[in-house]
Structure formats: structure tokens, C-alpha cells
Amino acid sequence: MTNNRGVAYMGPGHTEVQEIPYPTFELMDGPGVNPANVGRALPHAAILKVVTTNICGSDQHMVRGRTTAPEGLILGHEITGEVVECGPGVEFIKEGDLCSVPFNIACGRCRNCKEGKTGICLNVNPDRPGSAYGYVDMGGWVGGQAEYVLVPYADWNLLKFPDKDRAMEKILDLTMLSDIFPTGFHGAVSAGVGVGSTVYVAGAGPVGLAAAASAQLLGAAVVVVGDLNEERLAQARSFGCETVDVSKGDVGDQLEQLLGVPEVDCGVDAVGFEARGHGSEAATEHPAAVLNSLMEITRAGGGLGIPGLYVTGDPGGVDEAAQVGSLSLRLGLGWAKSHYFVTGQCPVMKYHRGLMMAILNDKVQIAKAVNATKVSLDEAPQAYQEFDAGVAKKYVIDPHGMVA
Template sequence: MKALVYNGPHDVSVENVPDARIEQPGDALIRITTTNICGSDLHMYEGRTAVEQGKILGHENMGIVEEVGPGVTRIKAGDRVSVPFNIACGSCRNCMGGWTAFCTRVNPTEGVDGAAYGYANMGPYDGGQAELLRVPYADFNLLHLPAGEEHENDFTMLSDIFPTGWHGTELAGMRAGDTVAVFGAGPVGLLAAHSAMIRGASQVFVVDKAPDRLALAESVGATPVDFSAADPVEQILDATHGRGVDCGVEAVGYQAHDPSGQEHPELVLDNLVKAVRTTGGIGVVGVYVPEDPQAADEGAKHGRVGFDYGTFFTKGQHMGTGQCPVLRYNRGLRDLITAGRAKPSFLVSHELGLDEAPDAYRHFDKRDDGWTKVLLHPGRAA
């Protein structure tokens, strides 16, 4: 089969590799119809992780079930499915509690609970930027979708970024009527804003500096805040008569940078502490890592990010963090899509064949204008 593999920093290529196959009785084999390039993939692409050479990338996947193992009873060949990026056993303590992002059984990497497809330190699982994908614990993990091709570009967001954006608002403790600040207008930040609007936010501010992304935020009813034009905290405080927002979402992560491009891993956390009112909540779904040898300062190289905890404590704020347990949300979000209440495909900028993926990575990594969300269709010719 064809698959996109990691060769080294800024170097990915489409290669012929051995076909994915059924390996355990509970496996399913998926023929991929759509797989997405995620902003998290860029951490690996840029050489900021320990991902191994030859890894097949891709954790945002959907497709048609080609084959199932003898232990699979709920899923059958021919089903159209969404594949959550979390790989979960379904029966450990965390899975039973609904925290499938932190399954304790599926990742042999020491010190890491939780696994994912095609990602550094998240287990020995190949990704889905390929023609075929093996899915372990298929009965537990896979989400049924309506047959056919309707809503393909919406449903492909169910594997990660739509649930992750929604999870950011949950972690922040958002309630109907709240004002919300989302820092980062990448795909997750845009879908956090979309989620907040669906959930009844009275106003959503989206902070970024890319004009195309801010325009997308405005298209779903959010208020764009250009942090390259003026201090984003001051802009938000001015717009809220000095009160600040009720809650905020961090959708940037450890590579946060100022308008000049200089990295400050604490920058967004500090801004949210200032912009969120006393007793308000902050949801952090931007990625932070315990080791980053290329970090801007010595502490951050070892996962120590020195944000303004003193003010955070003094203001009585609360913070939720961590990867999204997709299964907690994806069924409800699927139904919002089919009912016409949610349309996460608004952020799609490019639909390409798998052979075009290396060039797409280059454009997406450079944040070239208009390259907001790239969908790859392995069955489509370049």
C-alpha cells in the first residue's frame, strides 16, 4: 500500500510499504477515504519530537471497513466509520471512567498512558495517511457513520479536532451565555470557537495574527483579535469593559510565539490568566510535552513552563488540561452534523490525493496564506 512516512525533520515522502493487516482477533482493517494533516503532525515534521524514522503518520482518519477479525461482533465489513485518534482498550480503569485518551493498557512507552495512530511516544501504531489502517479494539473504538459520502468533510473532523475543540470548552467549564476567549485560530482553535457558539456563548474572541484564519473565525460568528496589531489582552479587556471573559481555551501549545516569531512557551497561558476574569476557567488543549530539546529556554526543554501561576492562584481560576477522550463526544457531534447544527468543514482549504501530501506538509508548516486544513483522499489521483 501507499503511505506517508517520516524520514527526518521537514522530510516526509509517500512510499510503498507492507499492507496493514488484521493482527489480533479484535482488529478491523479500514480502507481510508479521508485522512487529515493536523497541526500536531507539524511537531513531528519539524523534528520537535522523538518520532522514529519510517513512522507512518496520520491520526485523523475515516473510511470503510474492509475486514474484521474473528473477535469483532459490532462492526462489519462495508461499514462507514470514524476512527478516534485515541486507541483504547475499553476495559481499564481510565477507559471505564470515560478517559479513553489515557488508556493504561495499549501503550508500552514507559510513563505514558494513552495511545494514538502515527504519533511520537504514543505506541507502536501506524498512522492512517495511507490506503489502509489497522484499528485495534475495533468494536470499542470505531464510530458508525451513515452510509454513502454525505458529510464526508464534516465527519472527517470527528476523529480529533472537532471533539478536541469541544473538549477545550468543557475543560474551561463553559456555560451558555459565557464570553469565551480562544487563543489560536488553527483548526482546533477554530472548532473550539465553533463549539462555543453552538453551546450558546454570548461572545467568542479568537486570537491569532493570520488574516485568513481570523476571517474564518469571523465567518462562524466569532470576534477576531489580531495579536500583531495590539496587545490581545488589552483588546479583550477593552471589549469586555475591563471584566475579562468568563473562560478561555488554549489552542496553541508549547511552540507559542510572539508577532516576531520568537518562541515563548508560557505566552498564551500568561495571556489567558490576564484575560479571564476572577474564578473563571481555562481549558488547555494545545500540546505541551515533558521533553523538548529545541525549546526556547532551559526549563521548557524539560517540560517546565513558568507561567504566571501567582496571578492564576490569586484570581481563583481553574484549569483543565490534556488530550481529548474522543469517544466522550463524537457520537453527539456526529448527530449535530447530520442535523445541520454543526458544520466543521467550514475550515477546509484543500482536498488532495495522498501523493500530494509532502508538498501539502510544506505549505501547512509555513502557514502559507489559505492553507488552513488539508484533507487527503488516498483513493483520489493526484
């Protein structure tokens, strides 16, 4: 049998590369696997040789110990790979196909999947709607920061690239289709970004940069990115965004200096529950700071797209309320301004084919926007440490040395 290795979460601040079982067409017991999923037969699955798999900010929340993730969990939900074996129930996907794997695991059969809401599939996670590879409370599907990974419901989930050689030439861009590019795009679309919009994106990490690039692709007139990290703000400026340093004062005042008015048409939260305060409070954690700020600076009648992660269990939360995901939101302000909010996992399949075509036809350079940086599987633990320190990079793991 072929060997396999993967990146495991081993406690707060600690990851390591381990020998792990090669995938089979049955979901086996292991760290984080829901007991109701153990032994689940997967004739509809495919085994992929992982070509690229990325480190995500959502992974970092777990590695910091800010979730209830169990030790030993194999990480990784951003996966691109080559099909090496298909189960007997796979009809259309073939061995040798190079495919993007949506981070949402979806059955394609339930009501939500049929309505295009693949982020909240009803059949793959016994605990609640929605699932993902290598993620806490998501059913226990093994993560893809590994050499090989199993993808269930392969005919439904996999996005096959039309030309393998052409795809490999743009693999650092196409690897972003599994999560952050559609997620950033979803945040921009959900916020109502269109031609001529002014947009504020909170957070200059990879998802925020992807949201900013998406807003440009959608025709925004001005995209402003806010963060505390100057290196990441410089990365946003590198592809034409305006920036504000939220540690230097009120966001509305800084927007007025840039735009002539202290508000924008559309707001995107690409930070999530580990948000820090603004101005003099920038050194401390304030979980609702970004959402409340967005309600202050988004015009009446505007929208808020919220791709940033919020959780129901945060052992490191600043108080008992935050530890169960309860935040002190100024909902009255949002109500008074007739804001609308869109939250939750991005339904990747809603967007990924169109974004693939934009990449293949040179309409967007998402790898450049997020500063995609290749590392080996053995270098992944160090990359996690550097990412946690705030480097302006999107780490792409290349387990088999296939990326030029």
C-alpha cells in the same frame, strides 16, 4: 496481497509517500514501535480502507522536528474509513461499515476506559497512559495517512455512521470527528463555556477554529479568537467570531475595546508549546506566553481548557527547561484568581456521537469553519509545507479518490 502506501516523516521539514506493509492482525516492528508491543496479537482489530485522513497541527510539530519522532514514522491520527476485514474477535462491527476512528487508541477494558478517560488508556502504550496512531511515544501504532490502516479493539473504538450514503454527503464534516472537532469541543467544555459566555480562544489554526465553532454551538454570547496570522483570523471572522491580532499589543486592551471589559469568562489554549510572544515579542518563541496571557484575561473563578499540545521532549525548545516541557508559568496568578485548568488528550469517545448527530442534522458546519481542503495522498507532502507556512486550511487527504 493488497498494496499500501503511507506518508512518512523523514526528518525535519521532510515527508514522503512510501510503499508500506498492508496491515495484519499483529503489530509488527517498525519506526517508533515500542519493543513491548512488537508481536502483539490483534484478533479484536479491523482493517479499514481509508476514506479520509487529515493533516493535524500535532503532526506538524513532529514534521518540524520539534519532537523525538523517529525517521520513517508513518503519520496520521485523524482517520475515517470503510471496514474491509475484521479479526476473529470482532463481534459487532461488520465489513462495509463506514466509521470514524477516534485518534485515542483505547482498550475499553482498563479502569480509565471504563471511566470514560479514553485519552489515557492503560493498556495500549507500554511507556505511559494514552496512545494514538502515527504519533511519537504513543506505542508505535501505524498512522492512518495511508491507503489502509489497522484499528485495534474495533468494536470499542469505531463510531459507525448510521447511513453510509448520507455520511458520504457530509464526509468533509464527519472526518473532523476523529480529532479536531471533539478536541475543540473538549477545550470549550473544559473551560466552562455555556449560554451567554464570553470566550477567548488563543490560536486560529484548525483546532482553535473548531473550539470557536464549538463555543458557538454551546451558546456563547461572544467568541474572540486571537492569532498572529491575518489569513487565519479572517477565517475565524467568516463564521461570526471577533478577532484580535496578538502582535498588535496587549490582549486585555484589545478585549476591552471589543467587550467593554478586559476579560472573558472562559479561555481556551489551542496553540500549545510552540507559542510566540505577544506585542513586541511576537517574532520570538515564548512557550508559556499563551497560558500566562489566558490567566491574565480570564475572570476570577473562570476556567482554562488546554487542548493545545505540550510535550515532555522538544529538541528545538528555546532553553533546557523548555526541551523537557518545563515552562515559566505564573501559577501564582492562576491560584490567586481561583482558576481551574483542564489539560491532556481529548477523550474523543465522550463527544463524537453527539457531534456526529449535530453534523448530520445541520446544527454545525465544521468543515466550512476550518476551511476543509481536499488533497490526494501524493499531494500530502506539499500540503504539509503549505500548512507549515500558515495557510488557513484544514487539509483532508483522500487516498482513494472517494470524496466528491
